[in-house]
Amino acid sequence: MRIALAHSHVNTFGGGERSVLELGRVLRARHHEARLVLGGYDPAATYAELAQMPHTRVGRLYWLTARVHAEAVLANSFGANLLSLRNGARVGYWVHSTRSVFLQARRRRVDLVARRVIDWLAVRRSAQLIANSRFTARRLRGLYGRDADAIVYPGVDLVAFQPGPSVAPAYAISVGRLSPEKGLDRLLEVWRDVVDLPLHVVGGAPPEELRRWQAAAPSGVHFRGSLTSTDLVEAYQGAALAVFAPFGEEFGLAPLEAMACGLPVVAWREGGVQETVVDGETGFLVTDPVTFKQRVRLLLHDAQRRRTYAEAARARAEQFTWQQTALGMEAVCQRLLGTPGSAPVA
Numbered sequence: 001m002r003i004a005l006a007h008s009h010v011n012t013f014g015g016g017e018r019s020v021l022e023l024g025r026v027l028r029a030r031h032h033e034a035r036l037v038l039g040g041y042d043p044a045a046t047y048a049e050l051a052q053m054p055h056t057r058v059g060r061l062y063w064l065t066a067r068v069h070a071e072a073v074l075a076n077s078f079g080a081n082l083l084s085l086r087n088g089a090r091v092g093y094w095v096h097s098t099r100s101v102f103l104q105a106r107r108r109r110v111d112l113v114a115r116r117v118i119d120w121l122a123v124r125r126s127a128q129l130i131a132n133s134r135f136t137a138r139r140l141r142g143l144y145g146r147d148a149d150a151i152v153y154p155g156v157d158l159v160a161f162q163p164g165p166s167v168a169p170a171y172a173i174s175v176g177r178l179s180p181e182k183g184l185d186r187l188l189e190v191w192r193d194v195v196d197l198p199l200h201v202v203g204g205a206p207p208e209e210l211r212r213w214q215a216a217a218p219s220g221v222h223f224r225g226s227l228t229s230t231d232l233v234e235a236y237q238g239a240a241l242a243v244f245a246p247f248g249e250e251f252g253l254a255p256l257e258a259m260a261c262g263l264p265v266v267a268w269r270e271g272g273v274q275e276t277v278v279d280g281e282t283g284f285l286v287t288d289p290v291t292f293k294q295r296v297r298l299l300l301h302d303a304q305r306r307r308t309y310a311e312a313a314r315a316r317a318e319q320f321t322w323q324q325t326a327l328g329m330e331a332v333c334q335r336l337l338g339t340p341g342s343a344p345v346a
Contacts, residue, residue, distance in 0.1 A: 161261050
């Protein structure tokens with residue numbers, strides 16, 4: 001099958017970009033003719049492996065005007081979903097984010113209102129609306145008055161991300177862009193009272209923003225910048241546990257990668273992380289800073305519990321593979337062709 005994987009702003013180490021890369025790899029391995037359509041592509045600011053796949057770079061007008069030569073089009077971002085305005089019968093929109101500024105109803109600027117209207121039309125015209133979690137599906141219903149046609153979870157590379165040798169507790173790790181929605185401010189406040197365990201923060205930001213985060217951080221917090229795949233795995237493997245506190249994140253690849261590396265996860269009980277982290281089994285889900293600190297210290301000082309949770313975390317991660325993601329997307333593409341697929345979609 002000829003499948004186009006489209007993303008309109010490929011310039012960060014984000015979950016949407018990772019999903020395009022890994023899904024494209026697996027689809028090609030399964031003998032599909034998968035090609036990437038990339039807008040705003042900055043190879044230096046995102047996954048270098050994207051450039052190694054067949055791809056086409058396009059400008060902004062492409063999303064509104066192009067007729068895509070593919071049997072199925074899988075859009076992976078707000079801009080790319082505009083392809084459904086001219087290709088709707090062949091477009092499946094895999095939603096990774098519902099937090100764009102133009103979707104906030106209180107924003108009354110004319111340009112944002114116009115963008116919201118165009119986006120609403122595009123979503124309504126997409127032949128298949130695919131959520132990356134049950135949480136996202138609920139958000140889509142509220143935003144667009146449309147139920148998701150499928151829930152397809154992103155996956156994790158279980159070969160690349162795997163537990164390393166046992167080490168003494170060295171640090172906690174948090175991975176994600178240094179941006180407000182990732183909840184780094186919540187973590188920094190927690191870490192003012194966690195003096196017995198350093199926190200390593202992995203993720204990129206413009207220099208001025210990085211300096212602001214560094215100035216706001218208590219002692220014991222180390223900013224490691226963006227890491228390549230190999231260095232990221234080593235960073236996970238050197239940690240005692242992983243911590244995350246985003247505001248309503250739709251899925252969250254980083255907690256899944258951490259669990260694949262055998263790390264217990266302590267996370268804020270919001271968003272899609274509730275569908276991957278199992279409270280009291282692979283880590284903890286919390287709703288306030290005091291409990292967050294207590295759970296971190298419990299895992300730090302209880303080696304047996306930490307080992308038990310680490311084994312359960314790896315087993316849980318094994319339920320989310322890119323191969324399973326590809327099966328779900330193949331079923332979506334079959335429906336775009338008008339032929340029911342045999343693979344499960346959620």
